[in-house]
Amino acid sequence: MVTTDAPARSHTKAGRPAGAAASGVPAPTRRPPAARTGAAGTVLVNAALVVASAYFLLPIAWVLIAATKSPGDLSSTFGLWFSDSPQAWQNLVALFTQDDGAFSVWILNSILYSGVGALVATVISTAAGYAFAKYDFPAKEAVFWTILGGVLVPATVIALPLYFLLNSVGLTGSYWSVLLPCMVSPFGVFLARIHANASVPDEVIEAARIDGAGDLRIFASIATRMMTPAIVTIFLFQFVTIWNNYLLPLVMLSDPRRFPITLGLTLWNSQTQRDPSFTTLVVTGSAVSVVLLVVLMVSLQRFWKADLTAGATKG
Amino acid sequence: MSATAIAPSSRRRRPRTPAALWVLLLPFLVMFAAFFVAPIAFAVVDSMFSQQSSGLGLIAPTREFVFLDNYAAALSSPSFVASLGRLVAFSAIEVPFMVVSALALALLLGAAAARFPRAFRVTYFMPYGVPGVIAALLWGFLYIPATSPVLQLLGQVGIDVDPLSSDAVLFAIANIALWGFAGYNMLILIAALDAIPSELYEAARLDGAGEWRMIWHIKLPLIRPSIVLITLFTIIGTLQLFVEPLVLRPLTTAISSDYTPNLAAYNQAFAQGNPNLAAAMAVIVALLAFAFSALFLRIVNRKGNRAW
Numbered sequence: 001m002v003t004t005d006a007p008a009r010s011h012t013k014a015g016r017p018a019g020a021a022a023s024g025v026p027a028p029t030r031r032p033p034a035a036r037t038g039a040a041g042t043v044l045v046n047a048a049l050v051v052a053s054a055y056f057l058l059p060i061a062w063v064l065i066a067a068t069k070s071p072g073d074l075s076s077t078f079g080l081w082f083s084d085s086p087q088a089w090q091n092l093v094a095l096f097t098q099d100d101g102a103f104s105v106w107i108l109n110s111i112l113y114s115g116v117g118a119l120v121a122t123v124i125s126t127a128a129g130y131a132f133a134k135y136d137f138p139a140k141e142a143v144f145w146t147i148l149g150g151v152l153v154p155a156t157v158i159a160l161p162l163y164f165l166l167n168s169v170g171l172t173g174s175y176w177s178v179l180l181p182c183m184v185s186p187f188g189v190f191l192a193r194i195h196a197n198a199s200v201p202d203e204v205i206e207a208a209r210i211d212g213a214g215d216l217r218i219f220a221s222i223a224t225r226m227m228t229p230a231i232v233t234i235f236l237f238q239f240v241t242i243w244n245n246y247l248l249p250l251v252m253l254s255d256p257r258r259f260p261i262t263l264g265l266t267l268w269n270s271q272t273q274r275d276p277s278f279t280t281l282v283v284t285g286s287a288v289s290v291v292l293l294v295v296l297m298v299s300l301q302r303f304w305k306a307d308l309t310a311g312a313t314k315g
Numbered sequence: 316m317s318a319t320a321i322a323p324s325s326r327r328r329r330p331r332t333p334a335a336l337w338v339l340l341l342p343f344l345v346m347f348a349a350f351f352v353a354p355i356a357f358a359v360v361d362s363m364f365s366q367q368s369s370g371l372g373l374i375a376p377t378r379e380f381v382f383l384d385n386y387a388a389a390l391s392s393p394s395f396v397a398s399l400g401r402l403v404a405f406s407a408i409e410v411p412f413m414v415v416s417a418l419a420l421a422l423l424l425g426a427a428a429a430r431f432p433r434a435f436r437v438t439y440f441m442p443y444g445v446p447g448v449i450a451a452l453l454w455g456f457l458y459i460p461a462t463s464p465v466l467q468l469l470g471q472v473g474i475d476v477d478p479l480s481s482d483a484v485l486f487a488i489a490n491i492a493l494w495g496f497a498g499y500n501m502l503i504l505i506a507a508l509d510a511i512p513s514e515l516y517e518a519a520r521l522d523g524a525g526e527w528r529m530i531w532h533i534k535l536p537l538i539r540p541s542i543v544l545i546t547l548f549t550i551i552g553t554l555q556l557f558v559e560p561l562v563l564r565p566l567t568t569a570i571s572s573d574y575t576p577n578l579a580a581y582n583q584a585f586a587q588g589n590p591n592l593a594a595a596m597a598v599i600v601a602l603l604a605f606a607f608s609a610l611f612l613r614i615v616n617r618k619g620n621r622a623w
Contacts, residue, residue: 041426041428041526042428045423045426045428045429046428046429046430048419048423049423049424049429049430049431049435052420052423052435052439053435053438053439055494056438056439056441056442056494056498057438058457058465059442059445059450059453059454059457059494060441060442060445060453062453062456062457062464063453063456066456066462074462075461075462078464078467079456079457079462079463079464079465079467080464123342124342124343124346125343127338127339127340127342127343128339128340128342128343128344130339131336131339131340132340135336135339135340137333137336137340143344147347150347150351151551152551152604152605152608153351153355153601153604154551154554154555154577154600154601154604155555156555156557156577156580156581156597156600157354157355157358157597157598157600157601157604158350158351158354158355159354160358160580160581160584160590160593160594160597161354161355161357161358161361161594161597162350162354163584164357164361164584164590165353165354165357180346180349180350181350183346183350184343184346184347184350184351186347186351189343214335215335215336216335216338216339219335219339240443240444243444243446244445244446244447244448245446246446246447246448246557246558247557247558247577247581251581251585261446261449262446262448262449263448265448265449265452266448266452266562269452269562269565270565273565282452283456286449286452286453289446289449290445290449290453293444293445293446294441294444294445296444297440297441297443297444298437298441
C-alpha cells in the first residue's frame with residue numbers, strides 16, 4: 001500500500017472549493033468528521049498553534065526588520081520594531097555593490113548549483129528508480145540496498161575524502177567539484193522506484209511494447225508522465241538540499257566568485273570582527289536570501305508532496 | 316515492508332532490451348560509484364596510512380601503512396572522545412525534542428478545533444527553506460543580549476539567560492536544528508495522518524472515544540512507520556553536526572575548534588594537515604551513524620511489529 005497520486009486524492013476531498021487546488025493552496029488536513037471539541041479545547045489548540053507560529057516566524061521577522069537598520073541601530077533599538085531612521089534601500093545598495101557585486105554572483109551561483117544539480121539528479125535517479133522497478137537483473141536487490149545505505153551515510157563523511165579524491169584529478173575549486181557530487185540522490189532513486197511501481201502499470205508498458213515503442217521511449221514519454229508528482233518531489237527535495245548545502249562548497253571552493261550564498265555570507269560574517277559594517281551586510285544578505293527561499297517554498301508548497309515521502313514508509 | 320510492494324511487480328519482468336536497462340541505470344550507478352562509494356572507500360584506505368615527513372622537508376613525505384593507528388590516535392585523544400560524547404548528548408537532546416515537536420504540530424493541525432490549518436502549516440514549513448548556515452547566523456543574533464529582542468524582554472522582567480553559556484549551548488544548537496526541520500518532519504506526519512481512513516474515526520466515535528483516545532489508539536499506531544522514518548532521519552542529521560557550532564563559535568568561548576567530530580575532522584584535514592587522521596575520524600562518525608540507525612531499528616522492530 002503506497003499513497004500516491006496526490007492530485008487524484010485532492011479531488012476526492014468533499015466540500016472543497018473547486019479553485020483551491022489550482023490556487024496553490026495545499027490540500028487541507030483531513031479531519032475526523034463531526035468532531036465535538038469543547039470551547040476550552042478550541043482555545044487551547046489555537047493558542048498553541050499561534051505560539052508555534054510566533055516561534056517559527058521570530059527569526060524571519062527579526063532579520064526583515066534588522067535589514068532596515070543602520071549598524072548602530074541594530075543593537076541600540078528594539079529588535080522587533082523599526083528604528084526611527086530606517087535605511088532599507090541604503091542597506092540593499094550596499095549589499096549589491098560590496099566587493100563588485102559579489103552578492104548577485106553568489107545568488108546566481110546558488111541557483112546554478114541547485115538548479116542544474118537538482119535537474120540532473122532528478123533525471124538520473126528517476127531513470128534508475130524506474131529501472132529498479134520495471135526490470136530484473138542480477139544482484140538487483142543487493143545493489144538497491146547498497147544505494148539505500150547511501151542515505152544513511154552522513155554527508156560530512158563523503159565531503160572530506162571527496163576533496164582529496166577530486167584534488168588528485170585537479171577538479172577542486174571548479175564549479176564541477178560542487179555540481180557533480182550534487183547530482184547523486186540515493187533518496188531520489190528510492191522514491192522513484194516506489195512510485196514507478198505504484199503509478200506505472202505493467203499493462204501500459206506491455207501495450208506500448210506491442211504497439212512497437214522502444215523501452216527508452218516508453219520511459220521517456222509514458223512512464224515519466226505518470227510519475228510526474230514523484231519527479232517534482234525529487235527535484236524540489238534535491239534543490240533545497242543543494243541550496244542548503246554548506247560543507248561541500250566549503251571544502252571544495254576557494255575562489256569567492258564561485259561561492260554559493262551560504263558560503264559567501266559566512267565569508268562576510270568572518271570579517272565582522274574587523275569591520276562592524278559587515279554585520280549589516282550579513283543581516284541584509286540573510287534577509288534577501290530568506291525572502292528568496294520563503295517565496296520559493298510557499299509558491300511551490302502545493303507541489304511538495306510530502307505524502308510521497310511518507311508513502312515510502314508504507315510500501 | 317517495502318519489499319512486499321516491490322516483489323509482485325519484479326516477478327513478471329523479462330527485459331527484452333537489456334541495452335535500455337543500462338541506459339537507464341548506468342548514469343546513476345557511475346555517479347554513485349564515483350561520488351559515494353569511491354570517497355568512502357578512499358577514506359577507509361586513507362585512514363590506515365600515515366604521512367611521514369622526514370628530515371627538514373627536503374625529502375618528499377612517504378606513505379606508510381599503519382593499519383588502525385589513526386583510529387587509536389583519534390580514540391585516545393581526550394578532545395575527540397569528548398566531541399563524540401557531545402555528539403551523543405546532542406543526539407539525545409535533539410531527537411526526542413524534534414520528534415515530539417513535529418508530532419505535536421501535526422496532531423494540533425489535525426485537530427478538529429484548529430483554525431486556518433493551511434496558513435499555519437505553511438508557516439511551520441517555511442524555515443526548511445532557510446539554509447542551516449543562515450538559520451545559525453540569525454539565531455546567533457537572537458542569542459546575544461545586544462541584538463536579541465527576546466533576551467532583552469526577559470532581562471526587563473529580571474530573567475537573565477545566556478543561551479551561549481557552556482551549559483546551554485547544546486540546547487541553543489538543538490533549537491536551531493529544531494527550527495529548521497520540525498516543519499518538514501511535520502509534513503511527513505501530516506501526510507501519514509491524512510492517509511488514515513476516516514471510517515476508523517467514525518467507528519471510534521460511535522464507540523465513544525474522545526480526541527485523546529483517538530490520538531492514542533488510532534493515529535499514533537497507524538502513523539508509526541512515518542514516526543520511525545523521521546526519527547531515523549533526525550538521528551542521521553544530528554550526527555552531521557557541523558555548521559551550527561562553526562557559525563556560533565565566534566560568539567562564545569563554549570565552542571571549541573573541535574567541538575564536534577566533524578569539526579575535528581575538518582580541522583585535521585585542512586588546518587592541521589593530517590588528512591589520514593581526519594579520514595579515521597570521518598569513518599568513526601559513519602560507523603556511529605550505522606550503529607545508531609541499526610540499534611534504533613532493532614528497538615522499534617522488537618515485539619515483531621516491524622515498522623520498516
